[in-house]
Amino acid sequence: RVFDQTTALELNAEQKNAVEQIITAGQQQKDQVFLLEGITGSGKTEVYLQAIADVLSENKTAIMLVPEIALTPQMVERFKGRFGESVAVLHSGLSQGEKYDEWRKIEREEAQVVVGARSAIFAPLKNIGLIHIDEEHESSYKQDETPRYHARDLAIWRSKYHHCPIVLGSATPSLESRARAQKGVYQLLQLNHRAKAAAQLPAIEIVDMREEFQNHRTSTFSANLQEKIQNRLDKKEQTVLLLNRRGYSSFVMCRDCGFVLPCPNCDISLTLHMDTRSMRCHYCGHEEPIPNRCPNCGGNKIRYYGTGTQKVEEELRELYPQARILRMDVDTTRRKGAHEQILQKFGAKEADILLGTQMIAKGLDFPEVTLVGVLNADTSLNLPDFRSSEHTFQLLTQVSGRAGRAEKAGEVVIQTFNLQHYAIELAKKQNYEQFYQQEMHVRHRGGYPPYYFTVKITASHPEEQVAAKKIFQIANQLKEVLSPQSLLLGPTPSMILRVKNRYYYQLIIKYKHEPNLPHVLDEILNGSQKEQRQGLFVAIDNEPLNFI
Structure with a gap:
């Protein structure tokens, strides 16, 4: 595929300041961590591109990480448009042969920039001058299977090793990163204006679904949203609809x-x-x-x-028989290159409505999208997980940012049963700083990260008693070395006790300062190696993203 070559865009004052600070740190060979907090549509990608262009002019290399394969096509287009053939792409959607070709291109130093999902952090680049992580709050940067790692932590390690700056970019940074910026561990760079002067943040409306049901309207789409979708179809503008789950029902x-x-x-x-x-x-x-x-x-x-993407698609087709609808979820993107095909079709205005799960919420940039509808804001809010408010706020802010990114004004409709919840109220105001203060207060009261470090230990076996016995044995071992200031949650059965005919038991350690803990965890892991032959597995997850 041939990519249209692009040139550097004119930066506004905030973007200029960010690029200059990143370049200065690079020239001084400082392993500075920058947190680039910029509202949706504030031109973070252009900051990445111009900072990388400077690094390449110094004969150094750069890594650009994106959270989802769905975002890779758009990012690759921008990077190849700017840097041509010196860009290599790495992610799990490539065939073995393609991976080998890209890997060899990097190894032979034919590529100076690597764009990819979390595994691209292992790219064999030499002389790295800059690392960027886009949407750094995303949970997909963490790998849950062995080897367990967080791409952000590895990226920071590599930046120290190569004495180069690293930029963590997001409209809604993770609380951990924002707290580190507040403490001065990371340097905060803020972009508070949209890059295109004419583009304004969209107007957000919250629809109370309880009222809809009291009025005997049981459709997935509220009357308000139906009217707005029809209005966009009449004006030949595009709509993005987010459903918080996959499957039919x-x-x-x-x-x-x-x-x-x-x-x-x-x-x-x-x-x-x-x-x-x-x-x-x-x-x-x-x-x-x-x-x-x-x-x-x-x-x-x-x-x-229940409600699933396939079911909603059918309902949409009944309501708007004339509309051209594209669905983007795990099922429609199984085939190779399917992400790219769907997004290209939508970008070329071959569809009026894009319906999808979380993968459409982030980073996509379509100027003709003027309406975004969130069909069920509550599904991620009601999970028994201390990060559920944070995830909900991030998802709503990110998906709202898909509307009105060019000259045409954007509107967002969020359907919810929890009108008063602060995550939904503050997503309406698009006020990240206020959300950060309130959520930090909640975390402090509950004793959760970023105020505590956490480790999750899981034991699993085809027989329930064996897994339970092992986890209690580990708990006793830990009680002997942990200080009274640390907390042990559990042992308890995992939220889904049996998966693939194995029973799972877990415990969680919350601590602030435990110098002996790494040594004990090593002992537990090494001791469990022999028991693996009998089918007893012990997994240790440092800083788990959820406790369930």
């Missing part, structure tokens, strides 16, 4: 006896997928046909419950 239940079809290998219900006409487990991949009769009581009152 959450589960299948019998109305006679209440039986929900479970996965035979996990303690979780199966999800209905209409494209393959099957029930599928999102944990182990088990698949079976959709039942016509209840396997438990033999009744035929099997009904589908």
Whole structure:
């Protein structure tokens, strides 16, 4: 594919200041960590590009990390447009052959810039002059399987090793990074204005779905949102709709006896997928046909419950038969290059509505999008996870930022049942600083990160008693060395006790200062190596992203 060559854009005062500070740190070979906090559409990517251009002129190399493969095509287009063939791309969506070609290109020093998802942090670049992490708050930078690592921590390590600056960019930084900037560990750079002078932040409206239901309107789309979508279709403008989940509908239940079809290998219900006409487990991949009769009581009152992207797409097609709709979720992007195809179609105005899950919320830049609808803001809010408010605020702010990025004004409609929740109220105001203060207060009262460090230890085995016995044994071992200031949560069964026919038990350590802890964790891990032969696995997750 041929990329149109671009030239550096004119920067506003804030962008100029950011680029200058990054370049100065690079010239002084300082391993300074910058936190670039810029509102959505404030031109963070242009800051990255111009800072990297300076690094390349010094004959050094650079790494640019993005959180999702979905964001890679747009970022690659911008980077190849600016730097041509000196850009290599690394992510898990490439075939083995493509990975090898890109890797060899870097190894032979034919590429000076690497763009990719979290694994690109391992790129074999020499003489690194700058590392950028876009949307640094994203949970996809953390790998949950062995080897467990956080790309942000590795990037900071590499920046120290190469004596070069690193830039963490986000409109909604993680609380940990923002707290470090407040303490002066990171240097804060702020962009408070949109890069295009004509582009304003969109007007955000909150719709109370309780009222909709009281008025017997049970559609996924409130009357207000339906009207606005029709208005955009009439004006030939584009709409982005975010649904906070994937699949057709959450589960299948019998109305006679209440039986929900479970996965035979996990303690979780199966999800209905209409494209393959099957029930599928999102944990182990088990698949079976959709039942016509209840396997438990033999009744035929099997009904589908919940809302999924496929179901919403059908409802959209009924409401707007003339609209051209694109769906972007895990199922439609399984094929290679599918992300790119969908985004190109939408960019070329071959569709009016883009409906998708979280992957459409971040970083996408389409000037014709003037309406964003969030169909259910609450699903991530009600999870039993201390970061659920932070994730919800970030998701709503990010997806709101897709509207009105050029001359045309943007509108956002957020549908919720929790109008009074501070994460939703402050997302409406797009006030990150106020959210940061309030959430830090909540974390302080509850004793959660960033006020505490955390470690999660999980033991799993095909027999429940063996996993439980092991985790209690580890807990006793830890109690002997931990100071009274540290807290042990658990041991408890994991939220989903059985996955792939293995039982999971966990415990969490919250601590502020434990010099002996790394040594004890090493002992626990080394001691568990022999037991692996009997199928007993122990996993240690430093700074887990969730406790559930």
